Amino acid sequence: MSKHILIVGGGYVGLYTGLGLRRMIRSGEVTVTVVxxxxxxxxxxxxxxxxxxTIEPRHVVAPLHRVLKGARVLTGRVTRISHDDRTALFQPVQGPARTLTYDILVMAAGSITRTLPIPGLAEHAVGFKTVGEAVxxxxxxxxxxxxxxxTDDPQxxxxxxxFVVVGGGFSGVEALAEMQGLAxxxxxxxxxxTPADLTWTLVEATGGILPELHPDLGRWTVGALRARGVDVRLETRLTSAAGGVATLSDGTALDAGTxxxxxxxxxxxLAADSGLPVDGAGRLLATEYLTVAGLxxxxxAGDGAAVPDLTRPGQFTAPNAQHAVRQAKLLARNLKAYVRGRGLKAYRHAYLGSVAGLAHHQGVAQVYSIRLTGFLGWLAHRMYHLAWVPTVNHKARVLADWALSMVFRREAVQLAAIEHADEDFRRALAADDLDRAA
Structure with a gap:
């Protein structure tokens, strides 16, 4: 009898797990639903x-409907799971909620932006986790x-x-570097x-940036950013964003437009709200076989799971793409074995290293004990990540974007009106109402 596998989340884990199950889907051994x-x-x-x-936004996303052929893809959110009943409450993007049933559950909901109760943050800051936020x-x-x-107004x-960026991890550093390159x-x-008229500030609460890299590479990156005019503030926190003014813990106040x-x-x-076993940080308690402990x-797998790191006893795998993709591939194999009544394989993967792009043909890379900076680091960053882009179609499109960016300058047109596409129409309606009233 075919087993129904419900995958909650379509990120790295959801996509690569679904890809790994394609043969079982075709044979009818399982049916797969991805939400x-x-x-x-x-x-x-x-x-x-x-x-x-430098890359078209559409080329950094992979439509699940097209990539996961044979699987059922539902667009919406799972808002509650009742594992005792093997049911999940699903809220589609339109229409009423309904209940989904399953035989096997894959929790791949990942992570969400971590925020703090800082005055003005919600009103004046933008996150950097989705393609919508990037656009x-x-x-x-x-x-x-x-x-x-x-404008003629100096203020x-x-x-x-x-421009102020809070967070010295990969997302913050790369976002600032690319914004500066665009500007x-x-x-x-x-x-x-002129470039000297622009103020760039990177705020990091700890004593260094890019913590997953060797400290020497973090220090090199700080030097490279400062050489480009970036004010890197270490051991500094954002304490307020009220009124759009970024107030820092060292007393600095920056009237930031960005x-x-x-x-x-x-x-x-979702896992904690559904009563599934989680640790103090809210991560699902996982075993080395990528099952949830006690269930x-x-x-x-992935960002939302506390997966034991067998290469470092007592620690957990880092929440990054490298582990998520490899865990997902093993997860698909373990699901096949589970459905067929065979033994599961433990996840064991030594960390290879990390890479970061800094725009301006600069980057940093650490692969095992090899450390690269500058142009070689930038090249390693691009080649490493290109290898993990999920489809040949998207690899080709990214390569084409890069090739064009080497020949032609970036497009400097802003399409902010797209985000409020109905504004002109509403203004025209209001003008018509005034004309009729007159």
Whole structure:
């Protein structure tokens, strides 16, 4: 009898697990349902380049309907799981909620942005975790440059040209670097503004950035950013964003037209809200076989799971793409074995290293004991991540984007109106109402 596998989440784990089950789907051994709020997988290491304009945003996402042929893909959210009943409450993007039943559950809901109760943060900051936020940020940066070039008010100009990024991890560092690269290219179209007029500040609460890399590479990156005019504030926190003014723990107040919050993530609260076993951080308690401890018919992996790191006893695997993809591939194999009544294999993977792109043909990379900086680090960053882009179609499109960016300058047009596409229509309706009233 065919088993129904419900995969909650369509990120790295959901996508690669589904890909690994394709043969079982075709043979009828299992049916697979994947639930995701957006209906596509986002290759997050390229979000910064999407924000910077070197990669088309559509090329960093993979539509689940197209990639996971044979699986049922539902767009919406699982809001509650009752594992004793083998049911999940599903809220589609439109229409009433309904109940899904399953035989085997794969929890791959991943993580969400970690925020803090900082005054003004919700009103004035933008996150950096989704392709929508990357597109918004690109449009916003270009709009700020245009605003600065179009005003005679020095305060308005100064605010528009002040950019603050909070978070010295990969997301924050790469976002700032790509935004700066985008701005530098766009300035050639705005007379009267030079790179020296722009203020760039990176705020990090700890004593170093890029913590997954060797400290020497973190220090090198700090030096490289400072050489490009970035004010890197270590051991500094954002204490307020009220009124759009970024107030830091060292007393600095920056009237920031752009404030990016990239201070990490936290596990999706779905597991904890559903009564599944979680640790103090809200991660699902996983075994080395990628099952959920103490439960039958439940598997997990990725950012939302505390997976034991067998190469470092007593520790857990880091929440990054490298582990998520490899765990997902093993998870698919273990699901096959589970359905067929065979033994499961433990997850064991020594950390290879990490890479980061810094725009301007600069980057840093650590592969085992090899450390690369500058152009070689940038090249390693691109080649490493290109290898993990999920389909040949998307690999080709990313390569084409890169090739075009080497020949032509980035497009400097901002399409912020797309985010409020009905504004002109509403204004026209209001004008008509006034005309009729007159």
């Amino acid at each position: 995701d709020p957006r209906g596509y997988m986002t290759y997050q290491p390229f979000l910064a380049e999407a924000a910077g304009g 918004h940020l690109r449009n916003h940066v270009l709009a700020q440059l245009a605003a600065a070039a179009s 308005v100009r100064r605010r528009a040209l002040t 530098d290219d766009a300035l050639r179209y705005h007379d009267g503004i 404030l990016v919050w990239a201070a990490g993530g936290r596990p999706s609260p 039958e018919d439940v598997f997990t």
